[in-house]
Amino acid sequence: MSDTTISRAATPKASFSLGRLLLEGRAFFALIAIIAVFSFLSPNYLTVGNFLIMASHVAIYGILAIGMLLVILNGGIDLSVGSILALSGVMAGAMMQGIELQALGIILYPPVWAVVVLTCVLGALVGAVNGVLIAWFKVPAFVATLGVMYVARGVALLLTNGLTYNNLSGSADLGNTGFDWLGFNRLGGVPISVLVLAGIAVLAGLMLSRSAFGRWLYASGGNERAADLSGVPVRRVKITVYTLSGMLSAVAGLVLSSQLTSAGPTAGTTYELTAIAAVVIGGAALTGGRGTVRGTMLGAFVIGFLSDGLVIIGVSSYWQTVFTGAVIVLAVLMNSIQYGSRARKG
Amino acid sequence: MTDIPNAKPDLGEVVLAARNVAKSYGQIHALKGVNFDIHRGQVTTLFGENGAGKSTLMKILSGVIQPTAGQIILDGAAVAFDNSTDARNRGISIIHQELSLAPNLSVRDNIFMGREIMGPGGVDFAEEERQTRKLMEGLEEDIDPLTPVEELRLGQQQIVEIARALSVDSRILIMDEPTSALSATEVEVLFKVIRDLKSKGVSIVYISHHLEEALQITDHAVVLRDGTMTAYAPRAEIDLEWIVRNMVGENYDLGSPPGGYGFGNVALSLRDVTVPDPKGADFNVVDRFSLDVRAGEVVCIYGLMGAGRTELLETVAGRLRASTGEVVLEGLEISHLTIAERIARGLALVPEDRQRDGLVQTMSVGQNLSLASIAAFTKGLFTQKKAEQALIEDSIRKVTVKTSGGGAAIGSLSGGNQQKVVIGKMLATNPRVIMLDEPSRGIDIGAKAEVFKLLAERAKQGLAVIYSTSEVGECLSIAHRIIVMHKGRISAEFDSTVSKEKIMAASGESVAA
Numbered sequence: 001m002s003d004t005t006i007s008r009a010a011t012p013k014a015s016f017s018l019g020r021l022l023l024e025g026r027a028f029f030a031l032i033a034i035i036a037v038f039s040f041l042s043p044n045y046l047t048v049g050n051f052l053i054m055a056s057h058v059a060i061y062g063i064l065a066i067g068m069l070l071v072i073l074n075g076g077i078d079l080s081v082g083s084i085l086a087l088s089g090v091m092a093g094a095m096m097q098g099i100e101l102q103a104l105g106i107i108l109y110p111p112v113w114a115v116v117v118l119t120c121v122l123g124a125l126v127g128a129v130n131g132v133l134i135a136w137f138k139v140p141a142f143v144a145t146l147g148v149m150y151v152a153r154g155v156a157l158l159l160t161n162g163l164t165y166n167n168l169s170g171s172a173d174l175g176n177t178g179f180d181w182l183g184f185n186r187l188g189g190v191p192i193s194v195l196v197l198a199g200i201a202v203l204a205g206l207m208l209s210r211s212a213f214g215r216w217l218y219a220s221g222g223n224e225r226a227a228d229l230s231g232v233p234v235r236r237v238k239i240t241v242y243t244l245s246g247m248l249s250a251v252a253g254l255v256l257s258s259q260l261t262s263a264g265p266t267a268g269t270t271y272e273l274t275a276i277a278a279v280v281i282g283g284a285a286l287t288g289g290r291g292t293v294r295g296t297m298l299g300a301f302v303i304g305f306l307s308d309g310l311v312i313i314g315v316s317s318y319w320q321t322v323f324t325g326a327v328i329v330l331a332v333l334m335n336s337i338q339y340g341s342r343a344r345k346g
Numbered sequence: 347m348t349d350i351p352n353a354k355p356d357l358g359e360v361v362l363a364a365r366n367v368a369k370s371y372g373q374i375h376a377l378k379g380v381n382f383d384i385h386r387g388q389v390t391t392l393f394g395e396n397g398a399g400k401s402t403l404m405k406i407l408s409g410v411i412q413p414t415a416g417q418i419i420l421d422g423a424a425v426a427f428d429n430s431t432d433a434r435n436r437g438i439s440i441i442h443q444e445l446s447l448a449p450n451l452s453v454r455d456n457i458f459m460g461r462e463i464m465g466p467g468g469v470d471f472a473e474e475e476r477q478t479r480k481l482m483e484g485l486e487e488d489i490d491p492l493t494p495v496e497e498l499r500l501g502q503q504q505i506v507e508i509a510r511a512l513s514v515d516s517r518i519l520i521m522d523e524p525t526s527a528l529s530a531t532e533v534e535v536l537f538k539v540i541r542d543l544k545s546k547g548v549s550i551v552y553i554s555h556h557l558e559e560a561l562q563i564t565d566h567a568v569v570l571r572d573g574t575m576t577a578y579a580p581r582a583e584i585d586l587e588w589i590v591r592n593m594v595g596e597n598y599d600l601g602s603p604p605g606g607y608g609f610g611n612v613a614l615s616l617r618d619v620t621v622p623d624p625k626g627a628d629f630n631v632v633d634r635f636s637l638d639v640r641a642g643e644v645v646c647i648y649g650l651m652g653a654g655r656t657e658l659l660e661t662v663a664g665r666l667r668a669s670t671g672e673v674v675l676e677g678l679e680i681s682h683l684t685i686a687e688r689i690a691r692g693l694a695l696v697p698e699d700r701q702r703d704g705l706v707q708t709m710s711v712g713q714n715l716s717l718a719s720i721a722a723f724t725k726g727l728f729t730q731k732k733a734e735q736a737l738i739e740d741s742i743r744k745v746t747v748k749t750s751g752g753g754a755a756i757g758s759l760s761g762g763n764q765q766k767v768v769i770g771k772m773l774a775t776n777p778r779v780i781m782l783d784e785p786s787r788g789i790d791i792g793a794k795a796e797v798f799k800l801l802a803e804r805a806k807q808g809l810a811v812i813y814s815t816s817e818v819g820e821c822l823s824i825a826h827r828i829i830v831m832h833k834g835r836i837s838a839e840f841d842s843t844v845s846k847e848k849i850m851a852a853s854g855e856s857v858a859a
Binding site for chain 2: 206210211212215216218219221222223225226227228229230231232233285288289290
């Protein structure tokens with residue numbers, strides 16, 4: 001996975017101690033430890049088949065987490081991703097079931113590609129609303145996205161009357177089959193959703209490490225005033241990250257409803273928190289300016305592999321919640337040790 | 347160290363002494379064994395460049411940090427302070443260089459923060475208010491105890507900080523740059539307070555970059571260089587030249603304005619620029635300001651804090667909006683352009699506060715240097731590593747940043763080198779006009795001289811320079827033309843042959859509130 005070396009480049013050279021290594025690569029070692037422990041506890045854990053299934057579960061969180069990473073790098077937070085995911089799923093579901101235009105007395109059945117494009121556009125628009133509220137109207141990110149979280153969820157419930165769209169496979173006569181492709185098909189044995197995640201991660205990694213936009217994002221997250229005075233279009237950067245986060249939420253919504261072949265308005269509740277957790281476990285600083293796609297991916301896999309592992313060895317789901325919480329606190333603790341020590345050195 | 351002071355009979359009793367005090371942070375030795383004495387009822391001033399170890403020493407004396415070696419002797423007995431509260435309880439308090447006030451709380455609450463006066467029914471606010479009023483009277487400052495600190499100007503906030511230290515009734519008072527935001531009148535009052543404290547037997551440790559000012563008040567001078575004490579003498583035996591010589595190790599002259607070339611066309615022209623108060627108050631911080639700067643010319647804008655210099659420069663750079671007036675860059679009206687567009691057309695600002703506005707702390711030295719010229723090394727979608735590296739190395743060489751390389755953390759640099767990074771970042775955009783807002787604040791005289799040399803060289807090549815400062819000496823060493831700004835307007839204009847006194851008089855220094 002392509003990645004940026006922002007934090008690494010800043011590390012002094014003579015610090016190649018084991019403790020340092022463990023601290024810097026903590027998400028990676030945590031993942032190794034999780035895989036090792038569960039492989040020992042269950043013979044079914046360490047199989048290619050299981051890994052691919054777990055990876056397809058991770059895909060949803062992973063895609064959300066990449067969007068969240070962009071927002072967090074900017075020094076913000078996006079609480080609306082779970083709701084945008086649900087709204088997008090519901091909109092996709094509605095389009096698959098046919099859009100009735102009463103005035104014309106016809107029902108439109110858009111082809112699947114159009115459904116996908118329109119859903120992504122919808123997600124991007126909702127994200128852009130977040131961005132404009134935050135960048136232009138100076139609404140704190142927490143509040144703006146909290147509001148949009150409620151609105152999007154409410155609209156999703158209104159659209160469906162609280163019901164779920166089932167049977168999204170379309171029909172051959174209408175020419176809109178293939179919606180389940182995203183969630184069920186495989187290319188070379190790998191689930192499409194995992195490939196989508198990998199593709200998005202590579203693109204995001206390239207964007208962060210190689211593009212001017214990536215540099216703008218790190219700079220405005222690290223010190224917005226300094227970035228502004230250096231000619232970085234900080235408002236545009238802000239709106240863009242929330243738009244991208246919204247769009248990625250829509251992608252995650254499509255993948256999820258395709259995996260389930262149904263779209264419900266209550267899907268994705270609290271997913272925003274899982275996404276934030278993945279970003280934090282991946283070593284990003286909630287204050288902005290620090291974090292990598294690689295770390296976030298590791299964070300998403302740590303959470304996904306941990307909770308699936310607990311299911312496989314038959315631990316109650318209540319315990320899963322406890323474990324996930326503990327991992328998050330531990331991760332933040334390590335972040336403060338890492339960044340704290342650096343700040344003191346400086 | 348060989349400079350252990352000879353005890354002279356007239357020096358008074360030694361209350362606090364440092365003996366071979368050393369402090370190391372890993373490989374970095376901030377203090378390498380320092381000896382000096384603080385006498386009862388007298389002022390001891392510490393002189394030294396940035397990074398000489400002054401602040402480290404003060405933090406040790408006030409218990410904020412502990413020394414790695416050596417002893418602190420209080421009233422003849424060795425002591426070790428656990429923390430600053432411990433030191434305060436033993437009668438040592440400190441006025442920090444950075445303001446440590448809670449802006450949302452009132453003056454009264456800030457002064458008594460952490461040591462509230464308790465009455466039978468909780469905090470005795472009336473008594474706190476009375477004492478605050480008394481402190482303010484002593485400092486001849488008309489500040490209501492119930493005003494929130496955020497509504498005070500910076501100088502008044504510094505007064506509050508001073509009042510807080512005074513309210514403790516300490517025997518030893520450490521003042522780290524107490525006057526940096528004060529007007530001349532306020533400095534006078536502070537000095538009166540200091541003399542008053544001296545007569546009550548309070549010992550003062552004073553730190554200031556403002557050498558002349560410190561000489562007025564001090565009884566003893568201690569000079570630090572690179573963590574070592576280089577000199578120690580009573581006031582009667584020293585002068586300014588002695589201090590500077592001991593600070594930098596040689597005679598240092600900031601030079602005179604670059605000469606021997608003619609100016610080009612008008613590069614930047616300001617016409618009646620008026621800027622309303624950015625905080626929404628009902629007055630103009632810049633009032634119908636007009637100025638022409640030619641290519642190759644260095645114009646100094648001198649003024650006190652709050653004269654509107656920062657707002658003027660930020661308006662020209664595009665961060666603030668002018669309500670009326672024109673900003674014309676090489677014949678093109680640029681008032682409607684964004685900051686990025688102005689930079690692209692050759693207008694650069696080095697902001698006043700490098701930590702807040704200049705540097706991105708989470709990025710490396712190199713990434714900070716290249717931040718304003720990303721477009722120059724971006725082809726298509728991606729940045730070009732090689733081109734960026736070349737730009738970074740070129741900048742590091744040109745502005746002589748002392749760093750282990752472009753990958754070093756920005757926090758690892760000294761204040762002067764950080765400032766050079768900010769200047770280097772803006773020079774890398776190849777500007778035609780560069781504006782520097784108090785670029786010498788908090789940097790040592792050596793770094794200052796290097797910055798001046800750099801600006802002089804670029805001016806000779808045709809760069810128009812606007813240099814904003816509150817130090818008269820700087821104006822005279824760098825500028826071809828000196829504009830004095832007072833309350834948002836030009837109050838006088840001089841050429842470089844003017845005397846310091848004339849400039850200061852025009853700034854309203856003598857009548858400043």
